[in-house]
Structure formats: C-alpha cells, structure tokens
Amino acid sequence: MPTNQELIAIAKRVQLGNYQPAPLVITRASGCRVYDVEGRSYLDLCAGIAVISVGHSHPEVAKAISEQAVRLTHVSNLYYNDRAIELGAELQRRTGFDRFFFCNSGAEANEALIKLSRRYHYERGDEKRTGIVSALGSFHGRTIGALSLTGEPKYQKGMAPLMGGVKYVEFNRHKAIEKAVDEKTAAVILEPIQGEGGIVVASDDYLRKVRELCDSAGALLLFDEVQTGYGRTGRFLAREHSGVMPDACSLAKGIACGFPLGAIAVTEKLAGALPPGSHAATFGGNALACAAALAVLKVFDREALVENAESVGAYLGKRLEAIATSAPEAVLEARGKGLLRGIKLHSGLNPAGVLEKIRNRGVLLSLAGGDVLRFSPPLCISAEEVDEGVEVVELVLRGVK
Numbered sequence: 001m002p003t004n005q006e007l008i009a010i011a012k013r014v015q016l017g018n019y020q021p022a023p024l025v026i027t028r029a030s031g032c033r034v035y036d037v038e039g040r041s042y043l044d045l046c047a048g049i050a051v052i053s054v055g056h057s058h059p060e061v062a063k064a065i066s067e068q069a070v071r072l073t074h075v076s077n078l079y080y081n082d083r084a085i086e087l088g089a090e091l092q093r094r095t096g097f098d099r100f101f102f103c104n105s106g107a108e109a110n111e112a113l114i115k116l117s118r119r120y121h122y123e124r125g126d127e128k129r130t131g132i133v134s135a136l137g138s139f140h141g142r143t144i145g146a147l148s149l150t151g152e153p154k155y156q157k158g159m160a161p162l163m164g165g166v167k168y169v170e171f172n173r174h175k176a177i178e179k180a181v182d183e184k185t186a187a188v189i190l191e192p193i194q195g196e197g198g199i200v201v202a203s204d205d206y207l208r209k210v211r212e213l214c215d216s217a218g219a220l221l222l223f224d225e226v227q228t229g230y231g232r233t234g235r236f237l238a239r240e241h242s243g244v245m246p247d248a249c250s251l252a253k254g255i256a257c258g259f260p261l262g263a264i265a266v267t268e269k270l271a272g273a274l275p276p277g278s279h280a281a282t283f284g285g286n287a288l289a290c291a292a293a294l295a296v297l298k299v300f301d302r303e304a305l306v307e308n309a310e311s312v313g314a315y316l317g318k319r320l321e322a323i324a325t326s327a328p329e330a331v332l333e334a335r336g337k338g339l340l341r342g343i344k345l346h347s348g349l350n351p352a353g354v355l356e357k358i359r360n361r362g363v364l365l366s367l368a369g370g371d372v373l374r375f376s377p378p379l380c381i382s383a384e385e386v387d388e389g390v391e392v393v394e395l396v397l398r399g400v401k
C-alpha cells in the first residue's frame with residue numbers, strides 16, 4: 001500500500017490545485033469513522049461537510065445502490081423512471097412542499113431557483129421583476145448564478161462579470177431587508193442558518209418578517225436548505241423551527257448521503273413556473289441517485305435520525321457551551337442547532353492550526369466563516385462519540401492561547 005505522502009505527491013501533479021486538502025488520503029469509512037491509506041482512524045465530525053447523513057458506507061444505502069445499478073441507472077428525462085416518482089412522493093409526504101425537480105448539486109439547485117423565480121414572474125406578465133435579494137455572509141454555490149447570490153466577496157474574486165440584479169443585505173436585520181425588497185424583487189433567498197458563513201442562526205422572528213415582506217411586495221421567498229435540510233438541525237427541514245413556509249427551497253448534501261443529487265422543492269403555486277423546455281439536467285433525477293436517496297429516507301425512519309439529530313445535537317450544544325466557559329481565552333461563543341454547530345474562536349488564534357491539532361488527535365472538523373470550528377457529524381452519531389470528539393476539542397482549545 002502506498003503512503004499518504006506518496007499519493008499526495010501524485011495528487012499535486014495531476015489535480016488542478018483549486019483545493020487545499022489536509023494531508024490525508026481517505027480510503028474507507030464506516031459510520032462516524034474514516035480511515036486513511038495508512039490505516040489511521042479518525043472520528044468524523046465533518047461528515048463530508050454535512051453530506052454523510054446516515055453515516056459512512058451504510059449497508060442499506062450501499063445495497064440499494066448496487067441493486068439499482070444492475071436494474072436501471074439512467075433513462076434521461078424523455079421518460080419517467082420509477083425511482084424519481086417514488087422519491088418525489090416521499091418528499092411530498094415529509095416536507096410540506098408539493099413538487100420537486102432533481103439535479104446534481106446544491107449550486108445547480110440554486111440555479112434552478114433563480115430561473116424558476118424569474119420565469120414565474122415572466123409567465124405572469126411581470127417581466128421586469130428580475131431582482132434577487134440575498135444576504136451578506138451567505139453561501140449558495142460556485143456556478144456563476146449561485147456565486148452571484150453568494151454575499152461573500154472572497155468567493156467572487158476574479159470571477160467578474162457576475163449575474164446582475166442581486167442586492168445584498170445584512171443578515172438577520174429587519175431594517176436592512178425592509179429597504180431592499182420592492183416591486184422589482186423576484187425573490188429573496190436566505191439560509192435559515194448560514195453554514196459556510198460561520199453557523200449564524202436567523203431568528204424565527206426575522207424569517208417571519210421576511211415572509212411578510214415578500215407577501216406584501218409580491219416577491220417569492222426561497223430558502224437554501226442545502227446545508228440545513230435533511231434532518232441536520234433536528235427537524236427534517238430547518239424551516240420547521242420557525243414555522244415559516246417559503247415558496248421554494250433547495251436541497252442537496254445529505255439527500256443521498258454522498259451520492260450526487262440535488263433538488264428543489266416548491267409549493268403548488270409554482271407548479272407551472274418552469275414550463276416544458278425551460279430547464280433541465282441530463283443526470284438530474286436518475287434512477288440510481290434516487291434509489292440511494294430512497295434508501296437514505298428508509299434509514300432516517302428506522303434509525304429515527306431526525307430525532308437523534310435533535311437529542312444528540314442538543315447534547316453536543318451543551319458540551320460546546322461548556323467549552324466556551326472552560327476555555328474563554330480561545331472561544332467567543334458556541335452556536336447552532338441540532339447537529340449543525342460551531343464554536344467561534346478568538347481573533348488572535350490561528351483557526352487552521354487549531355483544526356490541525358484536533359486532526360492530529362484523531363478528530364475531523366471543518367472551518368466555517370474563517371474562524372468558526374464547524375461540527376456537522378453524521379446524523380447517527382451517539383452521545384459517546386460526541387464525548388470522544390468534544391474531549392479532544394476541549395483539550396486542544398484549553399492548550400492554545
């Protein structure tokens with residue numbers, strides 16, 4: 001077997017260089033553990049950045065993928081496939097949304113939301129209503145449309161010209177959004193919790209206010225639930241915490257536990273907003289991806305993973321708050337919901353260095369917003385595994401100044 005360093009030397013010659021991975025080559029994983037090529041084991045509190053919903057290499061998902069692979073993988077959208085129909089029906093039952101379009105990623109789902117919003121108003125004769133209001137600190141993906149919605153200049157550097165018509169407002173501030181939404185606004189897009197932005201939770205009151213504003217201005221309300229959806233926050237969708245129903249939302253990440261799949265979910269009002277021919281995705285909703293997603297939902301039910309995300313997530317939250325108290329020189333605050341949580345580090349610290357120290361002790365985390373340690377473990381994580389991870393994080397944070 002080659003070593004991590006040998007494989008990384010090849011990676012540096014063959015890969016484009018747009019990533020800066022940690023020096024680990026992961027070759028297998030199970031549940032909440034991943035293993036590098038040299039056999040070292042890590043507790044995975046990153047979970048592919050909130051993707052590994054039911055745990056790594058879940059046998060039921062693996063079985064569904066392999067059985068589907070020998071039955072039917074793809075037929076295009078020129079025909080129906082049974083798996084996509086079943087998945088739509090399952091999501092209808094679980095989300096409160098009525099109709100679904102499947103694609104391959106979060107960015108692609110947000111592209112579909114942009115097109116859907118503009119086309120919806122166009123179909124109603126309101127062609128000038130093309131503006132989109134988005135939040136500063138948001139993250140919606142890397143394609144040009146999704147990047148244009150992303151209210152964080154560092155991701156947009158050198159990529160101009162971006163899509164026009166986007167206004168950015170301060171997140172979670174009533175006054176800022178009140179000023180931005182008008183008769184030209186096609187849609188407002190928000191993450192109920194800003195994930196990449198540093199686990200910043202929108203208040204229920206704010207989300208209700210934005211719903212009211214959109215209703216009175218005739219604009220659509222869109223939630224990006226790519227990171228917050230699929231049980232991550234202890235509800236199937238994060239929107240349920242506030243009770244606010246957007247007109248549409250985007251989903252991806254945990255939907256098929258690592259098999260590429262994205263979706264938009266819309267209410268009946270938007271059913272005809274993208275007429276035949278106006279939007280498509282070759283691979284979107286293929287039978288193989290949908291079979292993986294159906295298996296994920298079965299595991300959600302049998303293992304009560306949304307409930308686990310709520311209860312173990314609350315426990316994780318308490319333990320992180322305790323770290324904020326025990327290591328005040330390192331931690332500013334603990335925040336988040338369910339199993340999407342963060343601890344914000346003091347500005348004097350080197351967040352990448354902290355992450356590395358934690359990794360060297362066998363625990364994987366990711367950074368969000370530059371200085372927030374993000375916890376987004378598999379939804380099947382146990383309280384004992386939380387203890388194991390948190391003890392390492394606490395040890396490291398108490399040692400840094």
Ligand SMILES: Cc1ncc(COP(=O)(O)O)c(C=O)c1O
Binds near residue numbers: 110224
């Ligand atoms: C809220 C949110 N939207 C969109 C995306 C983009 O998803 P993808 O990388 O699948 O295109 C991400 C990815 O981190 C995300 O967190």
